[in-house]
Amino acid sequence: MVESEEEFLKKYNVEEFKRPSVTVDIVVFTLIKGKIKVLLIKRGMHPFLDCWALPGGFVKMDKSLINSASKELMEKTGISKKDAYLEQLYTFGNPKRDPRTRVISVAYYALVDSSKIKLKKEHKKNIKDIRWVSVYKLPEKMAFDHREIIMYALKRLRYKLEYTAVGFELLPELFTLTELQKLYSEILNEKLDKRNFRKKILSLGILKPTKEYRKGMHRPARLYKFIESKPSSTFKKIKFEKK
Amino acid sequence: MVESEEEFLKKYNVEEFKRPSVTVDIVVFTLIKGKIKVLLIKRGMHPFLDCWALPGGFVKMDKSLINSASKELMEKTGISKKDAYLEQLYTFGNPKRDPRTRVISVAYYALVDSSKIKLKKEHKKNIKDIRWVSVYKLPEKMAFDHREIIMYALKRLRYKLEYTAVGFELLPELFTLTELQKLYSEILNEKLDKRNFRKKILSLGILKPTKEYRKGMHRPARLYKFIESKPSSTFKKIKFEKK
DNA sequence: ACAAAAGTGTTCCTAATACACCCATGA
DNA sequence: TCATGGGTGTATTAGGAACACTTTTGT
The missing domain is CATH 1.10.10.10 (Winged helix-like DNA-binding domain superfamily/Winged helix DNA-binding domain)
Structure with a gap:
């Protein structure tokens, strides 16, 4: 007797395998006084305490990737999906990229009009600072592989701009x-x-x-x-x- | 007293958050008698029992994404990384794309020379059939969002071919x-x-x-x-x- | 009147397109 | 000798690249 799909799903054990964590990180580009900048956050927590990182967060079980990215964009810049260009960039999954555990990051990049931004500067415990930084002058101490992600995003942006x-x-x-x-x-x-x-x-x-x-x-x-x-x-x- | 990164990592609880599963799916293209084909597997298990699906599998905790894809390619076609072109395509993360649980799929596409293929036709319990199918004649019953993934891969392939x-x-x-x-x-x-x-x-x-x-x-x-x-x-x- | 940015056309050259016939071979 | 796919060149056109002077305004 063959089991029906319904029966199968009832028995399916979600906890069976070890899972990597999945985050969404966003490279937010904007133009400030004619210079192209990305949004960076100074980490107030381990790992990479005091290093600069991209805004991002874990993907919730019931949220799509684009919505996770969009939510993060809203939280950090006050800009909603419809007021920004938001596109999936690449997925970074090197097993050693995060020292805590396996973290796979789906990177997005966003283009926003700087006049629409409302930076939330109230520093939460985990955020020591938040700033717009020139892509040509990224800080020395960057968290994870975020420098690589930004350079990849810049490449994509240049490319997109031409086409x-x-x-x-x-x-x-x-x-x-x-x-x-x-x-x-x-x-x-x-x-x-x-x-x-x-x-x-x-x-x-x-x-x-x-x-x-x-x-x-x-x-x-x-x-x-x-x-x-x-x-x-x-x-x-x-x-x-x-x- | 500020905690050191080492101390922090020791205490870090990997189980704290619910995690989505992550799979790698591959669109394997090859040319058979001048026709462009993709490799499809007839599922012998729920969900989507008897539907055609892309080869793929769960990402192991210690394996990079590209290596997961490469391993899957080797298992299904006997072709190693150096004998194929393998590139990340896109990450599909709609919360409803898999009825079991949240599954995020990092899709890759591969280009292989059909003369190098050694299809493993021994049918395991979960695989009812494995076949090369024309991208222009995909089966009606496709599993998950795999039709969409294939069409996206075809678009990318066309694009790549021109440049x-x-x-x-x-x-x-x-x-x-x-x-x-x-x-x-x-x-x-x-x-x-x-x-x-x-x-x-x-x-x-x-x-x-x-x-x-x-x-x-x-x-x-x-x-x-x-x-x-x-x-x-x-x-x-x-x-x-x-x- | 002058400093500074706005605005405007033409020539050159490369590369994409359109198109038709002869060649070498096996049957 | 004929059927079949292999192989070749030229003319036209579109668009990318190089380049310098006039116009408009505020001070």
Whole structure:
């Protein structure tokens, strides 16, 4: 007599095998004064006491991975899912990456507009500090393999930037072409030609000029808007100069 | 008095939180008679009894993810890591994807040369059948979210094929240009122009002509070899015709 | 009037595409 | 000799890359 699936499930013993822990860690990128930063937390607990780490937490039994990431993002930055770009990055599972026990980390990365951030600075017992740090000047003492995760995220971000319209997630609703170019330039870490950049980005048809201008010390710059229609639309590679 | 990291680790209670299970599932691609196939296993156990599933297994506490995948690949196909291309695909963690308990699956995909495969056909109690199935004709009854995983893997494979030299992993050491073109054509699911394909693929400098020929019913075809030097070298997109 | 950033076109060159015929072999 | 797949070149077009001057504003 063959057992039915129902009968089988009733008898199934969840405790039978030893399980690794699973965490979600997030590389939160934002642009502050034109510089690309990641959110880091100074640990107030072992292991890696006083080292800088990515925000993250254990995955609860009934929460999806993306929701775990989203919740962590909300807790640390006050930004909700719909106000950020959030994408799974890679899963890091080296058995020795956490000295406590086996911990598998599903890493995500997020792109957020810094004007929407409300950093929760009240330091809990386990958090000594929380800061935006330049990806080009990461602290010496980083926890776990978090430096590696950040570098991997940066690689992915550069890559995404060239192929999709994802960069707008780092800017406020209205922005100038120069601001957008500086964003690309900062993240890709290379100089871009103004005329070629404008020609290319405008030809994609994802920007809408507004009638507003950014007034500054000099000639005012037209403000543009990202056309939401196709969220994170893909295009043939945005290529720029060789060097 | 602050506790040292050592002291902390001694007291750390591994059993404190409920943990999800973690599995590794592999989408193994190979080329059989010019058709792109994936390895599927007919389940001889609940849940999804009699449904087709990807090869996979639970991640052991002391095994890295890639090694878990590699071990599974070896067990099912007799192919070792160095004879296959193996890459992490994505992590699937929907809380309801497995009816038993929370199971997070880190999916990998592998590209193997079918001439190296030694399928272990001795059916264990939990395996009713094991087969190579066309990705274009997947069975109706698939276990878990494995259909979704396969489609995701196919998408990634197509993508990889256009940007990297990874396709050679599916062919024996020596192959004709027509065989290579058919591989691209089969996986991308579109017709390719012979002259443009040859021009492009030869210009990449990753193929070495040998002095051997494939004899068949008609004019013999020159055999080529992949230059190992740069494993999975990246190039500017291999573009083909629009349609 | 000048300092500073905004804005704008053209030429060059590389690479993608489209396309058709001759060649070598086995039966 | 014929059927079959192997093998080859050129013309067109699209897009990436290099490059410098005029415009608008605030001071």
